Every structure is written in C-alpha cells, then in structure tokens.
Amino acid sequence: MAKVLVLRFSSLGDVILTSSILKPLHDAGFGVYLMTYKGFASIFEDSSFVNVLSVDKSNMFDVAKSLTPDIVIDLHKNIKTFILKNILKAKWFSYDKKSIQRRFCVWFKAFKNNIFYITDEYANAVKPIVDIKNPKPYLEVKDERLERFVSSKPVISLGVGARYHKKKYKYFKELSELFLNSGFEVRLLGDKNDDTDAKGVSYIGKLSLIDTLACIKSSKLVIANDSSITHMARAVGVKVITIFGGTHPCFGFAPKPDEGITISKDMPCKPCDLHGKGVCKYGDYPCFEIEPKLIFDKAMMLLG
Template identity: 30%
Template sequence: MRLKMRGEVRKVLLIRMSELGDIILTTPVIRGLKTRFPGARIDYLTKVQFKEVLSLHPLVRKVIGFDSKEGILGLVRLIQDLREERYDLIVDLHINPRSILVRYFSGAWMMRSYRKYSMERRILKWFRINLLKDGGSVVERYFSALEDFGVSANGAGPELYISQADKQKARAIIEQAGLSGRRLIGLVPGSRRRNKIWPLERFARAGEELAKEFDAGVVILGGEGEQEIAEGVYDRLKQAGIERVVNVSGKLSIMESSAVIGELELVISNDTALMHIATAVGAPVVAIFGPTTREMGFFPYSQNALVVERKGLKCRPCSLHGGDRCPKEHFKCMLEIEPEEVVEAGKRLLSGKND
C-alpha cells in the first residue's frame, strides 16, 4: 500500500558512503526513485573517492563527496550544508553511525532506510541457520526502503555512465596491446580480501584455455595492491604461449577500468567491485565465490552472469564480506573449484548459452 504523503517530494538525498561495489548496486534505486517522483531532484552522498562513479549519471543532479579524513568537524559541516538544502526525503542505503547522524540531523521531513538483515546474516555465519532463503539480492533489499511508496525492483541491473574520454583511452589501450578487432576476455584475479582470491595459477589456466579456444585476447584488471597477483597471472599466460595479453591492474582509475571492461566479451572475476562494474556495463560475468554465499546478497545482479562455487561445504559462509585467511585453514571453498568449471561457465556465456 502506498503511503499518503503530507507534501510533495521535490528533493531527495540518497546515501551510500562506500564501498564501490555497494554504490554500483544502488543505481537501480535511483531509477526507481525517479520513476516514482519524476519531478524530484535527486542528490547522492558518498565518500569523496567514489564521486566519479556517479558524476555522469543523468538522473543525479549533484554528487556530494564526504572526506572521512575530516573527522567529526567535517561531518558537522556536512550536516549543516545538507540542512540548507531542505531535503524532503533522505534514503539511507548504508546504515552506519555516520549515515544515521546525517539522516536524523539533516532536517528532512521523511527518512527511510533499508532492511539490512544484519542479524540474519550473522546467524547464518555463526550457527548455519539460514533465515535468508527469500532475502534476495542486496539490490532488492535496498528497495525495501521505498516499499511504502510503491517502488520495487523490476529486475533490471545496475548501470554506469562512462565519459567519451575514458572510452577512448580504453580503446587506445586495447589497440596499443595489439588486441583490436579480437574477442576479449577479462581476468580479475585479485581482491582486497585474501580469502576471496582463487589461486592465480588456476586463473591463468582458465584464461589460457578460453583464449586458445576462442582465439581471444586477454586483459588483466585489478586495483591498487593487486598488481603482484596480476603479474603472476600475466607471467603464466606468457609462459603458456598466450601472446595477446595485457596487464592494466593498478594502472587505471575506476572509470578507466570500467571503460576497458565495457570492451570485453567476458569477465572472469573473484567477488570484487570490478565484478559489479562488469554487470553495470553489460559485460557477461563468471564470478568465483568462496567464503561468502548467495544469501549475503552480493552475487552479480545480472541475467548474463554465472557463479561458480563449491556448494555443500558446511563451513560456508565463514564471513560476511571475506577476510584475510580461511578460519579452517583448508581453503576448500576455493581449492575445490577447478579451472575446468570456470572454463565451462565461460564457454556458455561466450556462446550465449547461460540458461
């Protein structure tokens, strides 16, 4: 049932401070808000390092960047600035102490937050009692903030808007690597959390087999701190005779990496932000999941994605977001995934048979 409002919604502030993948997954909510309130102005509050991700979004009037290094005084100044905007509705899609303070002290006459399932996720992790069988993707959970406005997820995935300059740079990188005019496969072998990393030699084997079968070029991507793993995959591919390969891990901005991913026919990725970016730019994705499971809500939100995981392990999930080590010290969730499984999933997507 739709809520009867006491006034018109003219200005909306949507809050998601971090992380990159989570911000990408909020973009369907932006569409839903604009559909429900077509005349409203939508602003977005996030950490300053993620402003560029939404800077070209046509439905977002202003992206507000908060620098957490400014501490409590910076937060106070932010709240003062937001009060001057006189927002009608604030939608908190983060729910941490900072976003709660912003929500309650920014002067909006309506505030909404989403169903985060924090306790249910911890019960699943600690006691293996699954109360999240119908929890859905975190995208659908975000929409719970808007259910009394009659706004719900329609199944459409996230989206990302990339500048022409970034697209041109991506094409130049591909051309300089001698990969123009070829089918391109992307590998994302790193992760900020070490127990989410599928062994690099298996990544290399999967990339090698797909490159040979489809006569494809290979692009290796990743963020800062992931260069060593990326170099290891690159070296193994070269040793296997794969000459058409380029490693751009740690060398590009978020949006430049996104532009490169937009040129690929397939992305094989650990559970990372680049996996979500791939779905947002329409690239088919093979996602490799280990310590986390579907119930946590972060599987790729796309009809053109396949997840490879080791089902049936009683120790999964062992964490909410991944960690630095396997608590059981056997790492079965990743070591029991063979390259052949990933290759088969990649073949299905490259052949258009992902049902």
C-alpha cells in the same frame, strides 16, 4: 522538484549498487543526490541521472545540511546516518540490511540456502515513492571513453583482486591461459594492491574507476571474485561470472540470473566470514579448489 538524498558512504561495491535506485528516482521526476566518500565518487562521472556529493568525515554533516533535502534514503544505516537523521528535517526511508539473516548464514549453515539480493532491499526502501521492478545497478559510460578500449579480438576481463584472501581465487593464471589459447584478449583488472601471476594485458592499478568501467563495458564477459568488479560488470550490462570462496551468495551480493552466474564450491565450513576477513582455518583455502576448466566451460556457455 523534490530533492532526494541517498546515503551510501562505502565500500565501492555497495556504492555501485545504489545505482539500482538512482536512475528510477530520476526518471520519476526527483532531483537525485548521492552522498559518498571522495574515493568512490568518480564512478558516477559519466552518469547523467545523479548529482554526487563527494564528502569525507569532516564535512558530511555540513554538506547534508546545505542541501536541505526533502527526502533521505539511508542505504548505509550506521551511527553517522543516525546523526544525520536527527539533524535533517526530511522524510526518511531506510533499507533492511538483513544483518541477522546474513550472520545466521555464517553461524548456521542451513541458512545459506536463503538467497536474496541487496538491490531488491534497496528498491523496497524507496517503494513508498517509486516502484522499481527487477532493480539492477546501472551506470553510464561516454562513447569517447570506450574508444580507448576497442579491440580486434573478443575481450575477457578478469577481476583478479579482492580486499581479503578468503575472496581471492587462486587459479587465475591457468584460467587466463585457457582464454589466451582460445584466441581471446585477456585483460587483468584490480587496484594497486593486487598482485597476480595471471597472463594478459594488465591494467592493475593503472585505471581510474570510470576508465575501469569503460574497460569492462568493452568486454564480452567478466570473471571476478566477490568484489566491486562484479558489480561494475552488472552496472554496464556485461555478463559476469562471480567466484565465491569464503563468502557466499546468501549475503546478497551475487549477480541476478539475468546478469550472470555464480560459482561456489559447496563446503560445510562456508561461508566462514561475513566479509571474507581472516585466514583459512585449513591454511590452503580449499573453497577455491575450483578447476579453471570448469569456469572456462561455463564462460563458453554464457558466450554462446
């Protein structure tokens, strides 16, 4: 069995999206290995189709050499993977990061109409060895893990956090109240650095990555910022509404139409940064002046 090593070290959302090629490679008969940083490895804890090599910067080269892969799929494309390419004697494939196209979306706003999906680019990278139709992230969660999150009410999970302020929707409190008043159980998800005034059952900073995945899978719908929570929902087949502020679907990280919808206020200044870094030049993030009732109504439509 040929060994395929997939490289994606960070960040969490990008690592989750690698799953769009991992299971198809496994199903095609390859032995599949993913090399990623230790902080992200546990998201694959229940997934049976991949062997995860959990590394840090000090040991990644030794771990890669000890595996002796036949094929390497480079989904990171940085100086570390360039070094690995010169160390490993393996057939090498990499993906088109569309770096120029994404930067053009920031520099020349007309380019933001050119929507693409990173998962399609990942699939194109492996097309010489497996043809993946409509690639989407996919992660497994064991039934016993899901039992912890069973509820008598329909669950809406809100991904209230994001790494940068330009990605943080500011009316989650009002949105959560709309759902609570309509009889839903609202769950709040994020890491220990996220704070929110939203109402509901707070799991912020309290769950492991794999348990967060289980919590999401037990939900009827997820509403999240442009963050890893969006991709977790996609990976377990739960519809998601992704709210874009300073970033934009043209960067490749929006859910596909069969995975959910995006809500993005059209403004001449956006997208303003490739990753959502920095502060708003207007000071008050007008890109997030999106009525909670509008999002609520979109959610009700998705829920049928």
